[in-house]
Amino acid sequence: MKQQLREEQFFMSTEEPDDIFVARTTDEFIYDQHGKRYIDFNAGWCVGNLGWAKKEIRSKVKAAKVPDYIAPGYHYRGWGELAELLASIAPGELRKSVRATGGTEAVEAAMQIAMLYTGRTKFLSIEGSYHGNSIGTLSIGASENREQFTNLLPNCIKIKPPLDDKAAEKVKARLKNKDVAALIMEPVICNLGVMIPEHAFMKSVSALCRQYGTLLVIDEVACGFGRTGKLFACEHFDLEPDILCLAKAITGGFAPLGACMTTKKIASKVVKKGFQFYSTYGWHPLAVEAALANIRYWKKNQAKIFGNVAALSQVFTDGLSQMKFKKGANLRILGLAIGIEVSDAQYADRIQKKSLKKGLLFTTESKTLTLFPPLTMKRAIAKEGLEILESCL
Ligand SMILES: Cc1ncc(COP(=O)(O)O)c(C=O)c1O
Incomplete structure (x- = not known):
C-alpha cells in the first residue's frame, strides 16, 4: 500500500x-x-x-548498558544523576525535579504543585499561548479551545498581549485578590510567533507574583536549551522562577523526556501535602542517557x-x-x-x-x-x- x-x-x-x-x-x-x-x-x-x-549523544545512547525499564517506585542511578545535573544548570533556587515524559506532563505537574503549595485554584496565562495537550494545560492555553472543549478548567484567566505596562497593570488587578495559584508563561513566547515581552513587563510581573504569593511558572519547553542565545530564556530577564518546565531539546531529540523543577522549600511543602505525580515512562533509562549526554555536551x-x-x-x-x-x-x-x-x-x-x-x-x-x-x-x-x-x- x-x-x-x-x-x-x-x-x-x-x-x-x-x-x-x-x-x-x-x-x-x-x-x-x-x-x-x-x-x-x-x-x-x-x-x-x-x-x-x-x-556525542548518539554514541552514548547506543553504548548505554542500562536496564530496559525502571518502574517509578524504585531507586535508579540515572535519575539522581540527571536531577543533580539539572540542578547545576537551572536558574535561581531550582533544585528538585519531577520526572515526566514531555512538556505537557511537566506543565501539568507545575499546575498541581502550584495548587497544592498555595491552596488556590486560579491560573493566569497569556492569551493565545500553548502549554500542552491535556485538559489542564489546554485550559491555560488559547481560549479558542473553549469552543471545542466546554469542559476545560474554570478560573483560567488570560492576559492579552502586547506584554507592556498596561498588561502588567492587568496582571496586578488579577493577582491582588491573592487567589491565583500561578502565573504561567513562556519567557519568549515561541507559540505566539516568537513574541518577546518587554523587560519592564517581566520585571513587574515577577515582583507582583512575589508580592501576592502567586508562583511564577516559567515554561521553557520550547525556548530552553539555548534557543534564544541563553541556556534558558528567563535569563534575559533575570527571572528566578518558582517552577521551571523543560522538555523538547533536553534530550537533543533522541528520546522523550520532560522535567518540572522547583525549589526545596516548595517541594517539601507539596510533598507533605500529598503531591503524588508520577509517570509510567517518566525518565526512561534510554531517555535519561540521552539527556545526560546532551546536558554534559552543553556544559562543555x-x-x-x-x-x-x-x-x-x-x-x-x-x-x-x-x-x-x-x-x-x-x-x-x-x-x-x-x-x-x-x-x-x-x-x-x-x-x-x-x-x-x-x-x-x-x-x-x-x-x-x-x-x-x-x-x-x-x-x-x-x-x-x-x-x-x-x-x-
Ligand atoms: C511552550 C510549550 N509548552 C508545552 C508544550 C507541550 O510539550 P509536549 O508536546 O512535549 O507535551 C509545548 C509543545 O509544543 C510547548 O511549546
Missing part, C-alpha cells in the same frame, strides 16, 4: 502534514525517501537544537555554541531585514528564535509551501513564519536557506 494512502486510512490526523516522507536526519538536514535534501530551519520545532544525529561546549548562535543570529537578521516581503514584514529575533510576521496568513502559508518544494523547512504560526534552526548550523547553510526563502516571496 502506498505510504500516503496507509496514513490516510489508519491515522487520525489532525493537521495536513507537510508533503515529505522523512527517511533520515543529520546535522542541519532532513532527507526524504528519494534522497532529496532539505535544509532544516525548524529543528523539530525546538527539539534538535544541536542538529540531528549529534554523535556552551561558549562555542553561543558564539555560533550570535554569529548566525546576525546572518538571519541581515538576510531577513533586506528581503522584500509583500507589504513588508515585522522581524522578531532573539538568538535563533525567529518570527517573521508578514501581511496575512495565506501569504505566510504560500511562502512556506513554496520553500518546502525548494528544499527548505520551517513552520508558520498564523501570519508569522517561525524559524528555529539548529544552533550549530553552518553559516553557509543558513545563507543557502535564506536564498531559498527569498526566492519564494
Whole structure:
C-alpha cells in the first residue's frame, strides 16, 4: 500500500502534514525517501537544537548498558544523576525535579504543585499561548479551545498581549485578590510567533507574583536549551522562577523526556501535602542517557555554541531585514528564535509551501513564519536557506 494512502486510512490526523516522507536526519538536514535534501530551519520545532544525529549523544545512547525499564517506585542511578545535573544548570533556587515524559506532563505537574503549595485554584496565562495537550494545560492555553472543549478548567484567566505596562497593570488587578495559584508563561513566547515581552513587563510581573504569593511558572519547553542565545530564556530577564518546565531539546531529540523543577522549600511543602505525580515512562533509562549526554555536551561546549548562535543570529537578521516581503514584514529575533510576521496568513502559508518544494523547512504560526534552526548550523547553510526563502516571496 502506498505510504500516503496507509496514513490516510489508519491515522487520525489532525493537521495536513507537510508533503515529505522523512527517511533520515543529520546535522542541519532532513532527507526524504528519494534522497532529496532539505535544509532544516525548524529543528523539530525546538527539539534538535544541536542538529540531528549529534554523535556525542548518539554514541552514548547506543553504548548505554542500562536496564530496559525502571518502574517509578524504585531507586535508579540515572535519575539522581540527571536531577543533580539539572540542578547545576537551572536558574535561581531550582533544585528538585519531577520526572515526566514531555512538556505537557511537566506543565501539568507545575499546575498541581502550584495548587497544592498555595491552596488556590486560579491560573493566569497569556492569551493565545500553548502549554500542552491535556485538559489542564489546554485550559491555560488559547481560549479558542473553549469552543471545542466546554469542559476545560474554570478560573483560567488570560492576559492579552502586547506584554507592556498596561498588561502588567492587568496582571496586578488579577493577582491582588491573592487567589491565583500561578502565573504561567513562556519567557519568549515561541507559540505566539516568537513574541518577546518587554523587560519592564517581566520585571513587574515577577515582583507582583512575589508580592501576592502567586508562583511564577516559567515554561521553557520550547525556548530552553539555548534557543534564544541563553541556556534558558528567563535569563534575559533575570527571572528566578518558582517552577521551571523543560522538555523538547533536553534530550537533543533522541528520546522523550520532560522535567518540572522547583525549589526545596516548595517541594517539601507539596510533598507533605500529598503531591503524588508520577509517570509510567517518566525518565526512561534510554531517555535519561540521552539527556545526560546532551546536558554534559552543553556544559562543555556552551561558549562555542553561543558564539555560533550570535554569529548566525546576525546572518538571519541581515538576510531577513533586506528581503522584500509583500507589504513588508515585522522581524522578531532573539538568538535563533525567529518570527517573521508578514501581511496575512495565506501569504505566510504560500511562502512556506513554496520553500518546502525548494528544499527548505520551517513552520508558520498564523501570519508569522517561525524559524528555529539548529544552533550549530553552518553559516553557509543558513545563507543557502535564506536564498531559498527569498526566492519564494
Ligand atoms: C511552550 C510549550 N509548552 C508545552 C508544550 C507541550 O510539550 P509536549 O508536546 O512535549 O507535551 C509545548 C509543545 O509544543 C510547548 O511549546
